[in-house]
Amino acid sequence: MLVALSIIIDGVAYGMILFMISVGLSVTMGLMRIMNLAHGGFALIGGAIAHALTVRLGIDFVPAAILSIMTAVLISFALERIVYRPIYRLGELGQVLATIGVTFIIIAIVNFFLGSTLLPIRPPSFMTGSVTLGFKTLPMHRLIVIGAGAMVLVFLYWLIERTRFGIYLRASVDNHATAAALGINTSKIYAVTFALGAGLAALGGMLGAELLPLEAYYPLRYMVLFLTVVAVGGLGTITGSFAAAMGLGILDTGSRYLLSEFGTIVFFLAVMLLLSARPRGLLGRA
Amino acid sequence: MLQAPVISARAWKRSTYRFTPELVILLGAALAFICFPYDLGFLTRTLIMMILVLSLDLILGYAGIASLGHAAMYGTGAYAAGLFAIHVTQEPVLGLFAGGAAGALAAWASGLLLLRTHGLAFLMLSIAVAAVLQDLASKVRSVTGGADGLTGITMGPVLGMFEFDLPGRTGFWYACAVLLIVTLSLQTTVNSAFGLALRGIKNSPTRMRAIGTPVYRRLVSAYVIAGAVAGIAGALSAQITALVSIESYSFSLSAEIMVMLILGGSGRLYGAILGTLIFAVIQHVAAAIDPFNWLFVIGVLLLTVVFFAPEGLLSVPIRLIRLARGSS
Numbered sequence: 377m378l379v380a381l382s383i384i385i386d387g388v389a390y391g392m393i394l395f396m397i398s399v400g401l402s403v404t405m406g407l408m409r410i411m412n413l414a415h416g417g418f419a420l421i422g423g424a425i426a427h428a429l430t431v432r433l434g435i436d437f438v439p440a441a442i443l444s445i446m447t448a449v450l451i452s453f454a455l456e457r458i459v460y461r462p463i464y465r466l467g468e469l470g471q472v473l474a475t476i477g478v479t480f481i482i483i484a485i486v487n488f489f490l491g492s493t494l495l496p497i498r499p500p501s502f503m504t505g506s507v508t509l510g511f512k513t514l515p516m517h518r519l520i521v522i523g524a525g526a527m528v529l530v531f532l533y534w535l536i537e538r539t540r541f542g543i544y545l546r547a548s549v550d551n552h553a554t555a556a557a558l559g560i561n562t563s564k565i566y567a568v569t570f571a572l573g574a575g576l577a578a579l580g581g582m583l584g585a586e587l588l589p590l591e592a593y594y595p596l597r598y599m600v601l602f603l604t605v606v607a608v609g610g611l612g613t614i615t616g617s618f619a620a621a622m623g624l625g626i627l628d629t630g631s632r633y634l635l636s637e638f639g640t641i642v643f644f645l646a647v648m649l650l651l652s653a654r655p656r657g658l659l660g661r662a
Numbered sequence: 663m664l665q666a667p668v669i670s671a672r673a674w675k676r677s678t679y680r681f682t683p684e685l686v687i688l689l690g691a692a693l694a695f696i697c698f699p700y701d702l703g704f705l706t707r708t709l710i711m712m713i714l715v716l717s718l719d720l721i722l723g724y725a726g727i728a729s730l731g732h733a734a735m736y737g738t739g740a741y742a743a744g745l746f747a748i749h750v751t752q753e754p755v756l757g758l759f760a761g762g763a764a765g766a767l768a769a770w771a772s773g774l775l776l777l778r779t780h781g782l783a784f785l786m787l788s789i790a791v792a793a794v795l796q797d798l799a800s801k802v803r804s805v806t807g808g809a810d811g812l813t814g815i816t817m818g819p820v821l822g823m824f825e826f827d828l829p830g831r832t833g834f835w836y837a838c839a840v841l842l843i844v845t846l847s848l849q850t851t852v853n854s855a856f857g858l859a860l861r862g863i864k865n866s867p868t869r870m871r872a873i874g875t876p877v878y879r880r881l882v883s884a885y886v887i888a889g890a891v892a893g894i895a896g897a898l899s900a901q902i903t904a905l906v907s908i909e910s911y912s913f914s915l916s917a918e919i920m921v922m923l924i925l926g927g928s929g930r931l932y933g934a935i936l937g938t939l940i941f942a943v944i945q946h947v948a949a950a951i952d953p954f955n956w957l958f959v960i961g962v963l964l965l966t967v968v969f970f971a972p973e974g975l976l977s978v979p980i981r982l983i984r985l986a987r988g989s990s
Binding site for chain 2: 462470473476638641645655657
């Protein structure tokens with residue numbers, strides 16, 4: 377019983393992190409139709425700056441977090457302009473290669489400034505404690521992660537379903553050509569969405585530093601994981617990403633608790649079976 | 663998608679008579695052997711990489727399958743050859759066959775599933791296959807040596823005649839011979855009706871299906887052949903370095919060989935060979951200067967090729983010649 381509770385709490389927290397990092401990837405790949413393998417790089421950028429600010433400069437977590445998310449958003453905005461615009465018109469293979477190139481460059485830059493060791497983030501005091509439920513203590517960190525993930529979900533739902541920006545975004549996802557013909561400035565929508573995705577990735581990278589440790593090779597190490605979430609969820613759907621992230625988070629945590637030796641293998645075998653049955657993902661559209 | 667120009671079989675054959683890559687490889691190898699006798703280890707590694715990149719060229723350049731998990735077959739071949747040498751026999755050529763068979767088997771088993779998917783799912787699953795195998799290799803410590811790698815490989819003389827020597831002369835010529843055989847076989851393959859079908863599938867699977875080509879079966883066959891060649895490359899590296907590490911399955915290897923192929927130009931066998939050579943030399947020089955920022959160099963190289971020479975560096979002189987001819 378306690379094991380099951382631990383699996384669920386840890387799995388849901390893990391799933392929330394995966395959701396925050398991958399939702400931007402799902403939207404960029406679904407909306408802009410580009411193979412973006414560099415997405416984990418934005419999580420690394422956010423985390424690395426947060427590490428530099430909290431550990432090396434001793435700034436408090438909350439202002440450091442806000443500052444690093446803003447930096448990640450600015451960098452992604454610039455990158456979208458300089459690198460991604462020309463990538464849009466390349467074929468699939470060109471996009472894969474170019475974004476791997478961007479990933480390598482991000483890794484090398486982080487490595488140059490911060491080295492290849494672990495990059496821990498000093499958590500704020502309110503995150504380190506734990507909550508007692510009488511029969512079980514829950515780490516505060518997990519609860520905050522779950523809360524933050526829920527807030528991101530609600531925020532995205534509101535943004536997509538209730539705002540003008542959301543209407544434009546949905547129109548661009550569904551039919552880019554028609555949306556553009558109706559006078560929607562799709563390139564602006566793209567740029568804002570891309571930056572939003574990068575900002576969420578940076579947030580997820582920081583909050584998830586305990587579960588997915590940050591270091592220079594982070595974007596390569598977890599690239600498959602993030603792509604898995606997107607592939608399982610289906611391109612361009614936020615609910616799909618959320619369902620996939622939750623499912624994979626609980627599956628991965630559970631298989632690690634119960635079959636610690638072969639957790640990764642069980643995880644990937646399950647994903648392969650699922651994708652062979654549904655190549656477009658859980659909620660992917662044909 | 664990068665498109666290989668569609669050339670009729672006859673024209674293709676004619677062009678291969680003018681360009682004899684085998685001769686170039688032999689001359690180049692002999693020249694390298696004479697000029698850099700102290701870098702034989704590096705040269706041998708480059709030859710092995712050429713074999714691996716050639717096998718990627720068959721599926722990516724000719725059939726249009728963009729796999730980012732090609733290390734799966736390379737690593738499987740390497741482990742198979744290493745285990746074969748330890749447990750069965752130390753004869754290297756038999757070991758090559760064992761590695762090739764293991765690579766083909768891995769390609770067949772994974773290809774049956776992988777080739778049913780496209781785009782993102784394919785890309786992700788191809789990486790995942792290599793990741794699962796790497797994880798497996800690091801977990802089954804009693805068989806593979808885990809993270810320490812598979813050690814204790816000793817090889818007998820090649821064909822019972824040529825002992826492996828300390829400076830690596832035998833290893834060099836052994837790898838060179840295998841590269842020649844692989845190049846010739848792949849050249850025959852891509853010029854056959856099967857190879858033409860692959861090129862057709864790359865250009866338009868729908869059209870090929872319409873004229874009655876069993877697209878899926880052709881793709882699986884190509885994947886298995888490429889897997890066998892990649893397995894042979896892995897086996898060679900296991901035999902010559904007498905070590906197999908879990909790095910043989912690493913994503914960086916899969917990504918690097920793709921860079922090598924794109925650098926030289928995919929869809930041409932000598933493009934694969936040239937690209938590997940350029941990449942290896944740049945890596946050798948850059949790593950000697952600063953091993954840590956080597957990744958930065960590859961990153962910039964990748965972006966440069968994608969943006970400025972999407973058909974590979976080999977296409978640059980060809981395009982220049984065409985330009986000169988057009989203007990005169």
